[in-house]
Amino acid sequence: xxxxxxxxxxxxxxxxxxxxxxxxxxxxxxxxxxxxxxxxxxxxxxxxxxxxxxxxxxxxxxxxxxxxxxxxxxxxxxxxxxxxxxxxxxxxxxxxxxxxxxxxxxxxxxxxxxxxxxxxxxxxxxxxxxxxxxxxxxxxxxxxxxxxxxxxxxxxxxxxxxxxxxxxxxxxxxxxxxxxxxxxxxxxxxxxxxxxxxxxxxxxxxxxxxxxxxxxxxxxxxxxxxxxxxxxxxxxxxxxxxxxxxxxxxxxxxxxxxxxxxxxxxxxxxxxxxxxxxxxxxxxxxxxxxxxxxxxxxxxxxxxxxxxxxxxxxxxxxxxxxxxxxxxxxxxxxxxxxxxxxxxxxxxxxxxxxxxxxxxxxxxxxxxxxxxxxxxxxxxxxxxxx
Amino acid sequence: xxxxxxxxxxxxxxxxxxxxxxxxxxxxxxxxxxxxxxxxxxxxxxxxxxxxxxxxxxxxxxxxxxxxxxxxxxxxxxxxxxxxxxxxxxxxxxxxxxxxxxxxxxxxxxxxxxxxxxxxxxxxxxxxxxxxxxxxxxxxxxxxxxxxxxxxxxxxxxxxxxxxxxxxxxxxxxxxxxxxxxxxxxxxxxxxxxxxxxxxxxxxxxxxxxxxxxxxxxxxxxxxxxxxxxxxxxxxxxxxxxxxxxxxxxxxxxxxxxxxxxxxxxxxxxxxxxxxxxxxxxxxxxxxxxxxxxxxxxxxxxxxxxxxxxxxxxxxxxxxxxxxxxxxxxxxxxxxxxxxxxxxxxxxxxxxxxxxxxxxxxxxxxxxxxxxxxxxxxxxxxxxxxxxxxxxxxxxxxxxxxxxxxxxxxxxxxxxxxxxxxxxxxxxxxxxxxxxxxxxxxxxxxxxxxxx
Numbered sequence: 001x002x003x004x005x006x007x008x009x010x011x012x013x014x015x016x017x018x019x020x021x022x023x024x025x026x027x028x029x030x031x032x033x034x035x036x037x038x039x040x041x042x043x044x045x046x047x048x049x050x051x052x053x054x055x056x057x058x059x060x061x062x063x064x065x066x067x068x069x070x071x072x073x074x075x076x077x078x079x080x081x082x083x084x085x086x087x088x089x090x091x092x093x094x095x096x097x098x099x100x101x102x103x104x105x106x107x108x109x110x111x112x113x114x115x116x117x118x119x120x121x122x123x124x125x126x127x128x129x130x131x132x133x134x135x136x137x138x139x140x141x142x143x144x145x146x147x148x149x150x151x152x153x154x155x156x157x158x159x160x161x162x163x164x165x166x167x168x169x170x171x172x173x174x175x176x177x178x179x180x181x182x183x184x185x186x187x188x189x190x191x192x193x194x195x196x197x198x199x200x201x202x203x204x205x206x207x208x209x210x211x212x213x214x215x216x217x218x219x220x221x222x223x224x225x226x227x228x229x230x231x232x233x234x235x236x237x238x239x240x241x242x243x244x245x246x247x248x249x250x251x252x253x254x255x256x257x258x259x260x261x262x263x264x265x266x267x268x269x270x271x272x273x274x275x276x277x278x279x280x281x282x283x284x285x286x287x288x289x290x291x292x293x294x295x296x297x298x299x300x301x302x303x304x305x306x307x308x309x310x311x312x313x314x315x316x317x318x319x320x321x322x323x324x325x326x327x328x329x330x331x332x333x334x335x336x337x338x339x340x341x342x343x344x345x346x347x348x349x350x351x352x353x354x355x356x357x358x359x360x361x362x363x364x365x366x367x368x369x370x371x372x373x374x375x376x377x378x379x380x381x382x383x384x385x386x
Numbered sequence: 387x388x389x390x391x392x393x394x395x396x397x398x399x400x401x402x403x404x405x406x407x408x409x410x411x412x413x414x415x416x417x418x419x420x421x422x423x424x425x426x427x428x429x430x431x432x433x434x435x436x437x438x439x440x441x442x443x444x445x446x447x448x449x450x451x452x453x454x455x456x457x458x459x460x461x462x463x464x465x466x467x468x469x470x471x472x473x474x475x476x477x478x479x480x481x482x483x484x485x486x487x488x489x490x491x492x493x494x495x496x497x498x499x500x501x502x503x504x505x506x507x508x509x510x511x512x513x514x515x516x517x518x519x520x521x522x523x524x525x526x527x528x529x530x531x532x533x534x535x536x537x538x539x540x541x542x543x544x545x546x547x548x549x550x551x552x553x554x555x556x557x558x559x560x561x562x563x564x565x566x567x568x569x570x571x572x573x574x575x576x577x578x579x580x581x582x583x584x585x586x587x588x589x590x591x592x593x594x595x596x597x598x599x600x601x602x603x604x605x606x607x608x609x610x611x612x613x614x615x616x617x618x619x620x621x622x623x624x625x626x627x628x629x630x631x632x633x634x635x636x637x638x639x640x641x642x643x644x645x646x647x648x649x650x651x652x653x654x655x656x657x658x659x660x661x662x663x664x665x666x667x668x669x670x671x672x673x674x675x676x677x678x679x680x681x682x683x684x685x686x687x688x689x690x691x692x693x694x695x696x697x698x699x700x701x702x703x704x705x706x707x708x709x710x711x712x713x714x715x716x717x718x719x720x721x722x723x724x725x726x727x728x729x730x731x732x733x734x735x736x737x738x739x740x741x742x743x744x745x746x747x748x749x750x751x752x753x754x755x756x757x758x759x760x761x762x763x764x765x766x767x768x769x770x771x772x773x774x775x776x777x778x779x780x781x782x783x784x785x786x787x788x789x790x791x792x793x794x795x796x797x798x799x800x801x802x803x804x805x806x807x808x809x810x811x812x813x814x815x816x817x818x819x820x821x822x823x824x825x826x827x828x829x830x831x832x833x834x835x836x837x838x
Contacts, residue, residue: 005722033727033761034727035724035725036722036723036724036725036726037722037723037724037726037727037757037759037760038722038758038761039719039720039721039722039757040757040758040761041688041718041719041720041756041757041758042756042757042758044821044823044824045810045813045821045822045823045824046694046695046696046810046811046813046814046823047688047690047694047695047697047699047714047716047756048401048694048695048716048736048754048755048756048814049757049758049759049760049813049814049819050736050737050738050739050759050814050815050816050817051726051732051735051736051737051739051741051742051744051759052737052738052739052741052742052759052760052815052817053727053759053760053761053763053817053819054760054763054766054767054817054818055727055760056727056728056729056739056741056760056817057741057766057767057817059727059728059729060729060741063729126761126762126763128763128764128766129763130764130766168764169763169764169766170763170764170765170766170818171764256740257729257739257740257741258739258740258741258770259741259767261768261769312766312767312768312769313766315768317768317769317782318768318780319769319772322769366780366783366799369778369779369780369799369800370798370799372778373621373779373798373800374798376619376621377621377622380621380624381621
């Protein structure tokens with residue numbers, strides 16, 4: 001360890017204060033701090049600090065994403081082979097999925113991180129770890145056959161416009177990963193919706209039907225998946241969104257570690273369940289009479305509410321606000337599904353919409369506290385004058 | 387007089403650290419030089435009343451507040467002014483007094499203090515150098531002698547990590563403490579509020595003329611901001627005074643004897659100390675002798691005047707601060723940790739976050755160091771500050787208002803109700819390594835300059 005440390009220190013020398021390459025220090029620091037937690041000591045404020053930092057937080061989210069990602073990779077192969085009706089093993093399915101998905105992850109990381117590093121050097125701050133999660137989320141919520149260059153452009157759009165334009169990590173209004181998906185959705189609709197994109201090779205091979213459950217329902221078709229299949233995730237859909245089971249495992253990791261807000265997740269499930277139940281009672285079309293329980297386990301709802309709505313930067317920030325925000329995301333998601341046949345999946349738009357309103361929710365929650373203080377003051381004035 | 391309403395909170399954290407002080411008081415220690423540090427007095431602009439080489443008695447004024455010349459800070463010992471150390475722009479940083487060992491004290495003549503009017507009592511306290519013990523909220527600065535406060539608060543419950551135990555300190559000073567409380571009672575319309583550890587209130591049972599209330603909960607339950615918010619909340623324009631428990635006894639001792647003896651009982655604590663214990667000394671003493679008696683066990687240590695969350699940095703050859711009852715010594719953490727960012731790695735580092743198993747281990751206490759355990763980052767994680775902040779206000783929003791210097795918002799969000807140390811645990815716990823106490827301190831300075 002010491003030898004490695006010495007090598008690193010020697011390597012970093014030209015990036016030091018007053019040296020030739022000082023400007024590029026954030027770039028080399030980003031790599032260095034991934035090997036070693038630096039030797040910085042406290043200068044002001046509390047003399048001792050918690051072991052948690054942003055790296056640890058973001059890595060925990062990545063761990064929570066792993067079950068859904070691994071299942072998503074397997075499911076990509078599973079959907080392809082089972083629809084082709086060729087016999088296959090788990091490994092084969094996994095390899096087929098990896099072949100498709102790993103390049104997407106690489107493209108997303110390379111493009112996104114290059115921009116992040118560029119901005120860090122340009123603005124002279126350290127590289128924030130937030131993109132580690134965003135960069136993994138982007139491919140996970142795309143359809144499997146989307147061309148890599150579209151992934152690259154969506155990623156660049158999301159990082160530049162949704163994040164850096166607002167001032168970088170911690171300042172963005174919209175969730176960057178969802179912005180990437182929304183960009184692709186509106187820029188390349190033929191690759192992002194319809195009945196030919198949700199299963200690997202569906203657009204090339206006629207034998208494969210690449211339609212999602214919600215898409216089928218919106219088109220008035222019948223569903224022949226069991227509830228267990230929907231829960232387990234052996235259904236077509238965006239890469240990692242299908243398995244409610246493995247998303248729930250991720251949710252558990254987020255909640256137990258305290259990284260993801262249980263208030264938003266519970267609120268979202270409550271909102272969606274209540275809205276689904278109300279529509280069940282109404283029952284005017286196929287999507288309305290689709291059981292509220294099924295609404296919770298198909299499509300991207302589970303993935304969205306666990307991994308995207310809980311983004312602490314773009315979501316509500318006060319505890320009360322988180323409840324309201326979560327419930328509204330749930331309600332809006334089911335509402336968009338049911339009322340808008342053009343968007344059989346509503347969770348992306350529901351979360352983006354609530355991202356925009358989250359500061360307003362917080363504003364009213366904080367104002368409650370401010371009003372209490374003003375009232376107390378007015379009361380004291382009255383008592384004094386009386 | 388007991389108040390039924392106790393103060394109980396669950397928001398906060400008890401940091402289980404190694405090196406708490408044994409209940410032994412060593413009172414033989416003195417040193418050749420003593421120092422007064424104007425930075426200990428937040429908001430005070432010092433103007434010297436002595437020059438280098440002057441002789442002073444204990445209790446003679448050394449400097450006073452330029453903005454309010456009646457507020458004087460007096461010498462803790464008799465001797466000569468050895469040096470006046472100045473920093474940038476000739477700012478006075480330290481006044482060092484060489485003790486002559488005689489401990490000659492300036493004596494104040496007055497009739498029975500009980501017969502004095504409030505005004506006379508205040509001018510006596512001002513003249514004697516007792517006044518700096520009385521602080522005011524908002525802002526946590528030395529009280530303005532012309533104000534009539536809504537209430538005076540004294541807390542005997544210290545929840546800060548490794549903080550000195552006031553019940554123990556006051557055991558030997560019980561009578562002076564009682565007298566001090568009576569003095570404070572005559573400065574205010576309603577009886578003094580006295581905060582007591584809910585689990586052990588016995589030592590204060592015979593104190594009758596104050597409003598006692600029980601406090602329980604993890605740190606910062608012992609901080610007065612919480613008690614004030616619950617019992618006598620500060621509105622715009624209100625003043626509340628606070629006095630450190632041992633200083634109440636100092637005031638009591640002064641009115642009884644007529645001499646100002648600046649005594650301080652400190653707990654010398656921390657994981658880098660072999661024999662952590664109490665010392666009874668004069669304010670401003672050199673730390674070095676106490677440190678050698680208690681024995682430092684590490685090569686590189688940080689000596690802190692105060693607790694590990696809110697104290698100010700000193701060094702092994704430094705001097706004791708004016709107000710603190712705790713001196714903490716912990717190892718410097720200037721080493722690297724490989725892959726330290728991996729969740730659930732390095733569980734020997736105390737963490738309040740569930741991304742570490744540290745809560746499950748080390749029931750005996752943690753040895754903490756000064757490593758930042760990461761780097762400063764943008765504010766991303768939300769909700770973590772509220773978990774360790776018991777006051778009824780929004781800490782993150784207040785911090786942000788201070789950062790953008792929006793006075794109206796700071797007022798609305800409750801800047802009058804806080805002092806920097808309320809944010810000590812936020813400094814400690816937040817993921818982004820934000821310096822919350824520094825931001826709040828600057829916010830308060832802005833308020834003092836703009837609003838007053």
